[in-house]
Amino acid sequence: MAKPKGKKAVKSSSRKESRQKQQQELDKLQERINNYDPKVDESSISQFSDLPITQNTLQGLKEANFVSLTDIQRKTIPIALKGEDVMGTARTGSGKTLAFLVPTIESLIRNKITEFDGLAALIVSPTRELAVQIFEVLTKIGKYNQFSAGLVTGGKDVKYEKERVSRMNILVGTPGRISQHLNEAVGMETSNLQVLVLDEADRCLDMGFKKQIDNILGHLPPTRQTLLFSATQSDNVKDLARLSLTNPQRIGVSSDQEISATPESLEQYYVKVPLDEKLDVLWSFIKSHLKSKILVFFSSSKQVQYTYETFRTLQPGISLLKLYGRHKQTSRLETTMKFSQAQYACLFATDIVARGLDFPAIDWVVQVDCPEDAATYVHRVGRSARFGRQGKSLMMLLPSEEEGMLKRLKIHKIDPKFMNIKQKSKKSIRPQLQSLCFKDPTIKNLGQRAFISYFRSVHIQKDKDIFKIDELPAEKFAASLGLPGAPKIKIKGGADNKEKKNASRKLLALAKADDDGETKDESSKVRTKYDRMFERKNQTILSDHYLKMTDAKGDDDSDDDFMKVTRKDHELNEDELPDLTLPNSKRQAKKALSKKASIASKGNPSKLVFDDEGVPHAIYELEEEEDFIKAGDAKTQKEDFVAREREVMKETDEVDKEVARQKRQEKKRKRKEIERRAREEELGSGDEEPVVATLGGIDLERDMEQPSSDEEPVSKKPKWFEEENKKTKKDEFVEYEQPETLEDLESLTAKLLGN
Template sequence: MPNKNKNKNKKSSNRKINRQKEDEELNKLQDRINNYNPKTDESTISQFDDLPITSNTIKGLKESSFISLTDVQKKTIPISLKGYDVLGTAKTGSGKTLAFLIPVIESLVRNKITEFDGLAALIVSPTRELAIQIFEVLTKIGKYNSFSAGLVTGGKDLKFEKERVSKMNILVGTPGRLSQHLNESIGMETSNLQLLVLDEADRCLDMGFKKQIDNIISHLPPTRQTLLFSATQSDSVKELARLSLTNPQRIGISTDEEISNTPESLDQYYIKIPLEEKLDILWSFIKSHLKSKILVFFSSSKQVQYAYETFRTLQPGISLLKLYGRHKQTSRMETTYKFSNAQHACLFATDIVARGLDFPAIDWVIQLDCPEDVATYVHRVGRSARFGRNGKSLLMLLPSEEDGFLKRLKLHKIEPKLMNIKQKLKKSIKPQLQSLCFKDPIMKYLGQRAFIAYFKSVYIQKDKDVFKIDELPAESYAASLGLPGAPKIKVKGGDSESNKEKKNTSRQVLALSKLDENGEETIPNIDKIKTKYDRMFDRKNQTILSDHYLKMTGNKATTNQDSDDDFMTIRRKDHELNEDELPDLSIPVSKRQAKKALSKKISLSSKGNPTKLKFDDDGNPHAIYELENEEDFKKLGDANEQKKKFVEQEREMMKISDLNDKEVARLKRKEKKRKRKEIEQRMREEDEYYSDDEVIATLGTPDLEKDMVFEEKEEPVNKKPKWFESENNKKDKYDIIEVNEPETLEDLESLTAKLIGN
């Protein structure tokens, strides 16, 4: 007993000593933070060791290879540690992620947050990929701390997240899913929240998440610290900062209150090409840069799908990947991981990857479609030349877009160089695309969707001085996609802001509020609940939705009666008939007649059972089951004798049939054996023909990985070597062949053939 008490006392004393050391370290760090002066002390800070942060955080940073501070980190981290609200603006690739993750970890350490204190920090990110990237960096640099952290994004199991979200100290997620948890998750308590981070706030607002962000802020206590990071200072961002920040410290804002500078190590180029040559130029560029890592931006996901499927079929010789918003979460994560770790690859993507994501060592950023504004251009090209690395970008501009967009770039001191296209390297893939669309209706349908999506993306742009939809060549662009003609385009009403909100609204919410013909919201009928099978059959694009396909399958009624496509089409019209004009067809019928007419049994009793006849060679009808006349049967003899005779006849017939079946089976076995011998003989001949160094290359995979498979030549079974094939027969350096003495005429002929061959 005394030993146990001594051990307990030692443990408790050790705990007290450790707590005292931790408190002393935190007090020293707090003194350093309080005495920090941004004007004088900023020049003395160059590495993370110089910051007033805990040793565990420094250890995690070193193991993650984070040593030196960037400019935005020097300015932001010390001020954030002092507890001020921060409104930060910096160019892309400047290290904003660590600028807010380090203050988050240090804030929780200094406030002594434990796993029982609930949610203490909330980090909001616009896209799933960026949220995953932030969470991965957080787990690396904070692995020596005892906090619990969670990642909540759309596309994951909501029930699984609800069971665990209440136990997290730090939550990283997208606005929609975080807002949903704050509204629905019972155990999610925010009264102890210390810090809120809004990363890429301008992108969150551009994507239509304003309502979700407002909802998140309404659930949080006003005494929190807020860090808001944005690439640009638009009016919506200023309004959000006014509502969510208290006396913020503005960091990184230039004189015109907008950062649009591109990395210094980035070489920027542009080319002027017609719309119908874009895919040809892209194909030629990829073919001439097979040893590069390329990121291609499109304006819509439909264009990404079509370009990916067609290029993958044509096989340019490099790994192809695609990434856009409507992908499943697992597929998006897998694509992001593959492209990050690939040395040579080409990723077709939308603007979902234009912000914040750090793909290592991208050589080229290709903008196939003109970006909507300068900020989007800066973020796109910022995927390359990150953290001082070299990179290149190429912008494809139409003749109608060139002057207007280059002027806007020049206003922000961005002047890309004009690149000339070598005609020798230019290749056209229009015939191949036409062939693909002709052979495969699904490929044609993807091309139609890509065509419509591009025209709609140009139509909804606000800057009409750059995007001129009237000057786009529809027919030639459709031909460049391999389509026989330009599809019809129907543009629905509504501004771009409402479309963004509708796109990011839950589908369940949209299903509950549908508009009637008068534009008023209708309450859904609870009795008519749609199952997943009902939704599957009501879905519009199940196969191919071109007009001619729907006419062919009869799924769509056409209104043009003079069309040649409606040949042999039946149009049924429902005419309204008045009851007064109809003749009286009622005839008095007795109960017995009515019962007889309705009863099948009574009806057959009067007419007799239905009979079926068969005809003989002379054309005389006979019943199917015709009984022999009794008198004729008695003339043939005793019934038992006739029975024995019939059985004997049938037995003899069975014996004959059995012999025939056995003969057929024997012939089949013989034929099977003959074919097997032919195959074995052919294999022996092939083994003799091919050498041991034969290499078989498997081609045709989507990524064109030329896997070389070496096949070992099998030795023939029970093959007795000839006399001249023995191991004793050796050939020396004087070309003298030593052989045994031939014993037979066959051996002599073989020796003669061998000598002639040498």
């Protein structure tokens, strides 16, 4: 009689069957991927369900309301699923994020990556906001997969990230913070990396992130899949060679076109505005579009701050926000979320917002300052008219910028329409700005900084056919900002100013006193090298000592002069001095001034090298003419010599690189060992190991509230503008925090009036 199977045996068999079923599904999907032909099968794919991807990914896409494929997704995802390197270029707002997230997740599934396999996918983004946006989409579509994922950006606590980053399968972050973790994080291995993604690739590969990207690439294995995506693409051979791409597939743009077209549903306009009327035009535009969502671009953060503070004081009737690079991480994320959720608002920002960010339903993109090139224009206007929605853009051009900028845009088939400004609807706010600058020194200081930063931003632009700093009306622009006059701009400081800045005031006063008290017989004074040394500028340590030494005025009886070193001028006998008179004859003068002539009697020195037999030779020894002719043509000998030296240098370079790599790895290994021991001691003392976050399980709001290392912990007391969940009784008191800004005071007043 057969014994019934136990519970363990039944569970083991069911697991085995589920594994076999999953493997069969993966084999079928892999077969569909291998048989895919872009020329034949591309037209038959219109939805995500038509793609050869797993059910878990499909379910996540469906719940996130991603059903139909965009053009770039239909062309890119099947090829990326094959494991090939891809360079994807498409209109901004066409869905490039899903074009690389779906192949990344599927690659990890097919390679059977688990939470114990370490880092398998790395997604690099140039800005924090774009990294957060990518991570949010990743958590939505990957919620049914068991991969661990992490978001690392600057401005957050490094120690908090270090404890968890080594156990992440998918890592999304900015170049600087990813590079830091690769150098310092314990247990963060990259030998199992499958996919590297560069979103906004042209920005990641430029000189601003060159050092960080090169460091990241130095830690990654060469056998990986690389995906590059951007609205504009770099064709620089050196940039692509750094990534070690193998036969990359270019999708979405031809090889002779660098910049893709703007969205088809975008209406593009431009106006010709003098520099001193820009703020008046912007104010009038905002006042006439109060029921709109507006994004305004400036060239510098100082202009953003000045415009925000002045317009907020004047109250145009719409919510105003500001966003630029030097904000704290929490403030930037809070501003991004507020603008995304607002129905009507106006955001003043720099080009940090120009790339990749998806703000819902932006009606107008206004460029107060001219973009530096056509690529920047494409990225700016691409914040509107995303995913087929309607949108409009307006660019303000100076008379000196109009011809050159329009010519650059026409090269890339971009032709904005000219728009006239109605003088009736235009209102000047110059008197109000002058009044604000007169009453508030802070506003005046912001105006001066905005003035200087604008001129500097024009000065550093490369295209001098567009940006002509000599034609800018400085006085009129300063008056338009409410300033009494144009601030002085010193873009390049002179040598005299630098010397005056570094000079010691006591030494200058001393030198002046010495000049006033000079005797007529100046030729009798003897100046030594110590005099010259103590009179040098910026000698802050020696100057006080010198003043003490020379401050004695004969008051030997004073208590302050006790044990004080005083300087004495010694008399020198003329007989003891060497003869420093000029030579009488020209031959003697020539011999004295010529180093070669002066050592001719002693012999011309030359360096010698000794061979193995001990025979001395000159460093540069010329061979005989007959031997040189026998060796062949001079040009051929030169080429052979250069080729040999090049090979030697190449071999030496490889050896040096290997030695540097080994030193870096050894340093990293020692640091990891020290941190690992410290962590083991903490775990041994009874502390529990932190739980690994899985895809979809990371609380983004908690990460946003996580204080950085240089910030104080956030108070748990609710702020005055936060809604309370519990209703308070009539007799109870409600406690609010002290409002710090004008905006806080306005909101507090509105809330109290509402109660």
